[in-house]
Amino acid sequence: MGNEAIGLGAIAAGVGVVTGYPGTPSSEILPTVSKRSPGGIHVEWSVNEKVALEVAAGAAMAGARSMVTMKQVGLNVAADPLMSLAYLGVKGGMVVVVADDPGPISSQTEQDTRTFSLFAKLPVFDPATPEEAYEMIIDAFALSERHGTPVLFRPTTRVCHGNAPVRVREELAERPVPNFVKDPKWVIFPRLSYENHLRLEALLPRIGEEFSAYRFNTLIGSGRLGLVTQGISTGYLGEALAILAEGANQSPEHKLLRLGAPHPFPKRLALEFLTGLERVLVVEELDPFIERELQRLAGEYHLPVTVLGKGSGHVQVAGENSVAAVTRVVADFFGLEPPVSPTCADIVATVAADQALGTVPTASSATPMADSVAVVPPNPHLIEPPPRPPVLCSGCSHRSSFLAVKLAMRRRKAVFGGDIGCYTLGNAKPLDMVDTCLCMGAGITIAQGLHLVEPDKVHFAFIGDSTFFHTGIPGVINAVYNQTNIVLVVLDNSTTAMTGLQPHPGTGDTLKGDISPKIDIAGLLRAIGVKHVEACDPMRFEEAKAAVDRAVAAAATGVAAIIYESPCIHLIPSGPSYVIEEEACKCKLCITRLGCPAILLDDGKVVIDDDLCYGCDVCLQLCPFDAIKIVGAEAQAEVAG
Amino acid sequence: MSGAMNFIIAGVGGQGIVLAAKLVARAAMAAGLQVRTSETIGMAQRGGSVVSHVRVSKLPIASPLVPPGRADALLGFEPGEAVRCLSYLRPGGIIIANAHPVAPVSAALNQQSYRGEEMLARLGQCGARLVVVDGDALCAEVGSPQVLNVALIGAAAGAGALGFSVEQLEDAIRASVREKFIAMNIRALHAGANAGANAGASAGASAGASAGANVSGSTSVTTVNQLGLQVAP
Numbered sequence: 001m002g003n004e005a006i007g008l009g010a011i012a013a014g015v016g017v018v019t020g021y022p023g024t025p026s027s028e029i030l031p032t033v034s035k036r037s038p039g040g041i042h043v044e045w046s047v048n049e050k051v052a053l054e055v056a057a058g059a060a061m062a063g064a065r066s067m068v069t070m071k072q073v074g075l076n077v078a079a080d081p082l083m084s085l086a087y088l089g090v091k092g093g094m095v096v097v098v099a100d101d102p103g104p105i106s107s108q109t110e111q112d113t114r115t116f117s118l119f120a121k122l123p124v125f126d127p128a129t130p131e132e133a134y135e136m137i138i139d140a141f142a143l144s145e146r147h148g149t150p151v152l153f154r155p156t157t158r159v160c161h162g163n164a165p166v167r168v169r170e171e172l173a174e175r176p177v178p179n180f181v182k183d184p185k186w187v188i189f190p191r192l193s194y195e196n197h198l199r200l201e202a203l204l205p206r207i208g209e210e211f212s213a214y215r216f217n218t219l220i221g222s223g224r225l226g227l228v229t230q231g232i233s234t235g236y237l238g239e240a241l242a243i244l245a246e247g248a249n250q251s252p253e254h255k256l257l258r259l260g261a262p263h264p265f266p267k268r269l270a271l272e273f274l275t276g277l278e279r280v281l282v283v284e285e286l287d288p289f290i291e292r293e294l295q296r297l298a299g300e301y302h303l304p305v306t307v308l309g310k311g312s313g314h315v316q317v318a319g320e321n322s323v324a325a326v327t328r329v330v331a332d333f334f335g336l337e338p339p340v341s342p343t344c345a346d347i348v349a350t351v352a353a354d355q356a357l358g359t360v361p362t363a364s365s366a367t368p369m370a371d372s373v374a375v376v377p378p379n380p381h382l383i384e385p386p387p388r389p390p391v392l393c394s395g396c397s398h399r400s401s402f403l404a405v406k407l408a409m410r411r412r413k414a415v416f417g418g419d420i421g422c423y424t425l426g427n428a429k430p431l432d433m434v435d436t437c438l439c440m441g442a443g444i445t446i447a448q449g450l451h452l453v454e455p456d457k458v459h460f461a462f463i464g465d466s467t468f469f470h471t472g473i474p475g476v477i478n479a480v481y482n483q484t485n486i487v488l489v490v491l492d493n494s495t496t497a498m499t500g501l502q503p504h505p506g507t508g509d510t511l512k513g514d515i516s517p518k519i520d521i522a523g524l525l526r527a528i529g530v531k532h533v534e535a536c537d538p539m540r541f542e543e544a545k546a547a548v549d550r551a552v553a554a555a556a557t558g559v560a561a562i563i564y565e566s567p568c569i570h571l572i573p574s575g576p577s578y579v580i581e582e583e584a585c586k587c588k589l590c591i592t593r594l595g596c597p598a599i600l601l602d603d604g605k606v607v608i609d610d611d612l613c614y615g616c617d618v619c620l621q622l623c624p625f626d627a628i629k630i631v632g633a634e635a636q637a638e639v640a641g
Numbered sequence: 642m643s644g645a646m647n648f649i650i651a652g653v654g655g656q657g658i659v660l661a662a663k664l665v666a667r668a669a670m671a672a673g674l675q676v677r678t679s680e681t682i683g684m685a686q687r688g689g690s691v692v693s694h695v696r697v698s699k700l701p702i703a704s705p706l707v708p709p710g711r712a713d714a715l716l717g718f719e720p721g722e723a724v725r726c727l728s729y730l731r732p733g734g735i736i737i738a739n740a741h742p743v744a745p746v747s748a749a750l751n752q753q754s755y756r757g758e759e760m761l762a763r764l765g766q767c768g769a770r771l772v773v774v775d776g777d778a779l780c781a782e783v784g785s786p787q788v789l790n791v792a793l794i795g796a797a798a799g800a801g802a803l804g805f806s807v808e809q810l811e812d813a814i815r816a817s818v819r820e821k822f823i824a825m826n827i828r829a830l831h832a833g834a835n836a837g838a839n840a841g842a843s844a845g846a847s848a849g850a851s852a853g854a855n856v857s858g859s860t861s862v863t864t865v866n867q868l869g870l871q872v873a874p
Binding site for chain 2: 025028232238239342351385591611
């Protein structure tokens, strides 16, 4: 996997300290370093990305090589130290790995870390494959150390979660023993910042010159047309050209520029590319980063070349690229007809259309209909698969927590603030319990803003345990300090579930498996000054509901908090099997309220799918007709009796 | 691309699709082939649609994603998810489909029963060779619902859809699975392979009697373990 390649590359480069906060698609890098470390590498899940970056910066100031990993939105959290560190610099090589997520597949934004590199005045590497990521991160450490500047490393989801055989190096880099040397250069002051700003502005063109000769910045071909690409789009473009070559028309002669290190911009290489060209097409994810740089360069040197891409409307401005989309735009650019690849979906559509017209008999039209063209009989072949968005797992305690609050607050005015984690999925029907979601930790603070302007409503803020430690705590302090009386609901499932069950300060263990002091959320909230703090098990449904009533009453005079404590199902064994007695089943409340993936409708009958059921008993507690029973309970009772 | 095979493995988060893709990739690597795969990891794994792309070739592979219409085999761990991925499959390709549907929450909420048969019927009309496998029965035979992924990979190998032998996949299991689960997974692999091989042997006999007779590109439907699949005449 690309992320494993990055971890292994960092080990080969002699990394000494690795920190990070989990976030798709970056989460597998750190565990790889931890698992494959030859010894002597400190690896930690830090509390958040800002903390992680600062810890790594400290190590690099002493001369160790360090790496910090995060997803693209994590870089926003870490922006403060990063912007200043660019001015201060480092002694040991330091690589900030920021995984971008075109699509986005599991993120809030489609921000482009290459654009961030421009803003932060830092070099950036942009690998195209897992193999390249391995080699490139070793280069990144070397460049960082050579120039005393942290560097950004920006893989995208398809590189992070793509797999390919990677040849790893046998020898690991030898590293000097770290030694922090006291020096005024480590203390940022306005005067120093001015001087360092001058230094940075002089350094960037020098690195740009280096990048013009960098092994992953390549220029091939000739002609008056040019193609430019980067990252995973390099592969899409290569495949698109191969597909076009299968067609009748051969692609015209062209130059191909591929930039694996786009900032500082390799100006000399780009000029060599642009010279003699009439038209250029840039295919990249996500911002038109190279496109703008080329346009600027063409303007600066008065080159008679037209640069096409996102800005000109030729390439999609949002979402991830694909071979199919790139084939279309390149064919258009070359004036070729893209070859048509028929698919099985096309054939099904043709059959379905024929059946709708009555030209092909259907399963349900064994008795011919009089007017079969006008009245299309219900046809199983026309049924599309129903949508399947991600859902809270069966047995997930979040479902029970949300429903407890929802039922307790019926007929009362309330707004339910959500946050980032599995529990964001509480927005789906039938729970429909996430009214806001912005970024990590923001549920708590947005609730305060809402409450200030509508104090007659009850404002809830749901936050997971890992997110609470990440950026939730300052928001709670703010609420207590400013006396904005929200109801905080910490959904404590003892793990960072969404990103793959990473430990955090509340779990009592670390990435390395060491036992660590377990930070007590209830005690912390009391210390902050939250007067009403109540912990309870959300799987005991009535108790969970009663806790809501008490918290809402307490919120009349101060910030109130409920901590719903129940481990993620991925940490506990499954429970007994349940069955629904058909005669007793009357209301379908379990379906209309819970939305559990294990409760299904079969010919109008409510049934529990034993393979999908995890054996929590929340549906049983909810059923007003006692229709849900433990399998084998009667037999057990008889034996006991 | 000479010697190139493209696979799509589609199903529902939690069905073990990532491991299935890894096994195929490892078997290909052991056979000295180039491999690229791409996974769905993260949010979608919570019961959402999951698709893995696996590409193998004697020559270098440009990208990890299978372009539309270029998959040679579609492994559907869930019938509806296989239908959702038909745009990847080339006409004349092969589908290994698990018969057992997993109903999405949206179906029950909209007061609908979700039936695998309807989805399987669609798979039978797409111009591909369809092998339907009773994944539940295979899991029951092996004694664990956890082995569905390996059983279906076995079925694909048995039906000749992968281009790898069962022995090559056995080695991949030994390299990928924790020690105590190896024996069980190898049993699942063989159970699946037998089911897939039987399906392959009877495929010719049932071709022409199936929905595929009306479709360009011959479609054959094979049922395994007396599933009794009803397909449109």
